[in-house]
Amino acid sequence: xxxxxxxxxxxxxxxxxxxxxxxxxxxxxxxxxxxxxxxxxxxxxxxxxxxxxxxxxxxxxxxxxxxxxxxxxxxxxxxxxxxxxxxxxxxxxxxxxxxxxxxxxxxxxxxxxxxxxxxxxxxxxxxxxxxxxxxxxxxxxxxxxxxxxxxxxxxxxxxxxxxxxxxxxxxxxxxxxxxxxxxxxxxxxxxxxxxxxxxxxxxxxxxxxxxxxxxxxxxxxxxxxxxxxxxxxxxxxxxxxxxxxxxxxxxxxxxxxxxxxxxxxxxxxxxxxxxxxxxxxxxxxxxxxxxxxxxxxxxxxxxxxxxxxxxxxxxxxxxxxxxxxxxxxxxxxxxxxxxxxxxxxxxxxxxxxxxxxxxxxxxxxxxxxxxxxxxxxxxxxxxxxxxxxxxxxxxxxxxxxxxxxxxxxxxxxxxxxxxxxxxxxxxxxxxxxxxxxxxxxxxxxxxxxxxxxxxxxxxxxxxxxxxxxxxxxxxxxxxxxxxxxxxxxxxxxxxxxxxxxxxxxxxxxxxxxxxxxxxxxxxxxxxxxxxxxxxxxxxxxxxxxxxxxxxxxxxxxxxxxxxxxxxxxxxxxxxxxxxxxxxxxxxxxxxxxxxxxxxxxxxxxxxxxxxxxxxxxxxxxxxxxxxxxxxxxxxxxxxxxxxxxxxxxxxxxxxxxxxxxxxxxxxxxxxxxxxxxxxxxxxxxxxxxxxxxxxxxxxxxxxxxxxxxxxxxxxxxxxxxxxxxxxxxxxxxxxxxxxxxxxxxxxxxxxxxxxxxxxxxxxxxxxxxxxxxxxxxxxxxxxxxxxxxxxxxxxxxxxxxxxxxxxxxxxxxxxxxxxxxxxxxxxxxxxxxxxxxxxxxxxxxxxxxxxxxxx
Numbered sequence: 104x105x106x107x108x109x110x111x112x113x114x115x116x117x118x119x120x121x122x123x124x125x126x127x128x129x130x131x132x133x134x135x136x137x138x139x140x141x142x143x144x145x146x147x148x149x150x151x152x153x154x155x156x157x158x159x160x161x162x163x164x165x166x167x168x169x170x171x172x173x174x175x176x177x178x179x180x181x182x183x184x185x186x187x188x189x190x191x192x193x194x195x196x197x198x199x200x201x202x203x204x205x206x207x208x209x210x211x212x213x214x215x216x217x218x219x220x221x222x223x224x225x226x227x228x229x230x231x232x233x234x235x236x237x238x239x240x241x242x243x244x245x246x247x248x249x250x251x252x253x254x255x256x257x258x259x260x261x262x263x264x265x266x267x268x269x270x271x272x273x274x275x276x277x278x279x280x281x282x283x284x285x286x287x288x289x290x291x292x293x294x295x296x297x298x299x300x301x302x303x304x305x306x307x308x309x310x311x312x313x314x315x316x317x318x319x320x321x322x323x324x325x326x327x328x329x330x331x332x333x334x335x336x337x338x339x340x341x342x343x344x345x346x347x348x349x350x351x352x353x354x355x356x357x358x359x360x361x362x363x364x365x366x367x368x369x370x371x372x373x374x375x376x377x378x379x380x381x382x383x384x385x386x387x388x389x390x391x392x393x394x395x396x397x398x399x400x401x402x403x404x405x406x407x408x409x410x411x412x413x414x415x416x417x418x419x420x421x422x423x424x425x426x427x428x429x430x431x432x433x434x435x436x437x438x439x440x441x442x443x444x445x446x447x448x449x450x451x452x453x454x455x456x457x458x459x460x461x462x463x464x465x466x467x468x469x470x471x472x473x474x475x476x477x478x479x480x481x482x483x484x485x486x487x488x489x490x491x492x493x494x495x496x497x498x499x500x501x502x503x504x505x506x507x508x509x510x511x512x513x514x515x516x517x518x519x520x521x522x523x524x525x526x527x528x529x530x531x532x533x534x535x536x537x538x539x540x541x542x543x544x545x546x547x548x549x550x551x552x553x554x555x556x557x558x559x560x561x562x563x564x565x566x567x568x569x570x571x572x573x574x575x576x577x578x579x580x581x582x583x584x585x586x587x588x589x590x591x592x593x594x595x596x597x598x599x600x601x602x603x604x605x606x607x608x609x610x611x612x613x614x615x616x617x618x619x620x621x622x623x624x625x626x627x628x629x630x631x632x633x634x635x636x637x638x639x640x641x642x643x644x645x646x647x648x649x650x651x652x653x654x655x656x657x658x659x660x661x662x663x664x665x666x667x668x669x670x671x672x673x674x675x676x677x678x679x680x681x682x683x684x685x686x687x688x689x690x691x692x693x694x695x696x697x698x699x700x701x702x703x704x705x706x707x708x709x710x711x712x713x714x715x716x717x718x719x720x721x722x723x724x725x726x727x728x729x730x731x732x733x734x735x736x737x738x739x740x741x742x743x744x745x746x747x748x749x750x751x752x753x754x755x756x757x758x759x760x761x762x763x764x765x766x767x768x769x770x771x772x773x774x775x776x777x778x779x780x781x782x783x784x785x786x787x788x789x790x791x792x793x794x795x796x797x798x799x800x801x802x803x804x805x806x807x808x809x810x811x812x813x814x815x816x817x818x819x820x821x822x823x824x825x826x827x828x829x830x831x832x833x834x835x836x837x838x839x840x841x842x843x844x845x846x847x848x849x850x851x852x853x854x855x856x857x858x859x860x861x862x863x864x865x866x867x868x869x870x871x872x873x874x875x876x877x878x879x880x881x882x883x884x885x886x887x888x889x890x891x892x893x894x895x896x897x898x899x900x901x902x903x904x905x906x907x908x909x910x911x912x913x914x915x916x917x918x919x920x921x922x923x924x925x926x927x928x929x930x931x932x933x934x935x936x937x938x939x940x941x942x943x944x945x946x947x948x949x950x951x952x953x954x955x956x957x958x
Contacts, residue, residue: 160362393415435505
């Protein structure tokens, strides 16, 4: 059951005790049903300001004078010197205000300061006493209608959230404003539930957001969390976990405990911390709970942990725990309050003995007795309070103390706004709580130490923090060092800034690393492990064609079409462009063969021209032979247009030049074949066939056959010409720069026409192969056409299946192979006779009238 759920019941109970049922209907006397709680510090004045602090952390059941009610709770346990310091700081502030002439002139403020013992019931009881004004002088002979003390117009405190929540609910019923100096629970900003609550410390909502951003700033995405089982711890941790989730931080565990719970619970929490893999722990723990956890961990120390603190980060009592060396956390800015140290140290045994709380402080600090208790050394006056080094005397880090200072001044300024005008203040005026409440909403002033004090619509101040780091001093002890700042008034992204170096776990200079999984390097992506938080993941390499150029990428991205990942898959590089270049080995080889073929053609032409009058050259239309040699030269040279980077003009030239030159070549061969057939038919009696296929007809046939191919090429170039294309489909990792055919119909029409002529030539030559002659050219034409057709028939599947630049190489190879086949089969035998067997280069030999040896 939550502690705060008891508040309505307890509130009704205390209202019953202290209001109408508190006294019997007797006009003569009034009988109290419970002992009043006595203030630890009090002073009379024109206006009394209430104060409440958590000076002790435990209660026990004491004796109740009125036996009809349960035993009265009393504060017990060791004293928190730091809280005593805060209570006396309120005393000091009120005395300082009373001595001022510019604030409440002529008015004396008093105070009643209580110890809540961090207990809900004690806080509620004090709240009703703030309202009713009951004090120790109320006795059974007093009248029920008598009010021996005025109600306080406002209250400063409490120091922790849970008692403050209960107190705020109690005071809210009566409209009494409460200004807390250290109750940070975000729930207290709810004005519907706590309309009279104000505070000078920022809400945990801001601190939790600041802690989440700090944790993310240092790259700690795998953390542990522990909290006090109180309103402060539960609300604060819930706010932090929400902010951490928004920042992408994962929590391995979130444990809770309270100092009054069984020790087994504390041991279990400590074991969870020891076994965890998270090296960072966020502790939303109250100062009264943390020592128990640290002592338990010290029994069996866990691996070094980076502690992230909340309110306890500025508590000097914990600097003795070296296990927390390097701790980080946000604390309110420190300040200087002139005169406070002298006030705190102005304490003697005689003064201490007049106050039970100061007596406890003195006896606890010096281990002696002011009351003459047996078995304890008597305090003899030699004790030197200035030699003490404890949180009470420490004024080097006035952080929370300054918040008490500002809270007290805020109430004083509100009172002044009610009772003072431009000239004077009226102490006779009865100050009502709602008047102070309204003025607190408008408070806006600057303290003597330069701090601005005002409240927003939620009763909260502007969130400004210092980043505190626990660092070792030269003597080996820990100390607070400010290493950064967080100011919520700054624009988003500029709130957090560092000012000096941080000392990490154990005083190390290397930052702590806390990860569930190692960071995924560029080239991989994160894949969340099934059933685990999102911070626990595997690193999966990016897929083919994908990259990730950041650490811990959630997804890989595809490279643009013309790019491809590098080996590490962290950068997209331009794909290499592949084409048959001049400096490529294959390109060089094909170029050499092409030039060699052209040179051979020129050489044969030179031989034929030299022996142009010889019978073997004149035997079969030397004009067609020279034209054929010219076309073969062009065939060899046109293959060079296929080498090099494709361009718009080269793409159109290579296919059309190839098509036209080859048709010219085959047309010449076809003409020669027809001449052979006609020549032997002309030897028949009464045959005049040669006059129908003489040289003019031969030239005309070559021109007609070639003109048809020209027309096909012109139509192809006009309708859909070839063009350079970056082929991205066939190879993922590179770009094939090639000539797209434009119109496949045009390309295959060119090849088909060449094939048709070649096939026709082959058939005619095959028919003329057995005609009588010592040198029947039809045989060689048959062989050449057989090679030509075989090359281009095998070209088709090779062309379709060849990848990249090899497609072009296959086409060049087909051109060169067929050209070499033609020049070798047709002209090599003739050149052999002309050069090496000139005796056979006679008309008689060619006509078969002279027996010849086999060639």
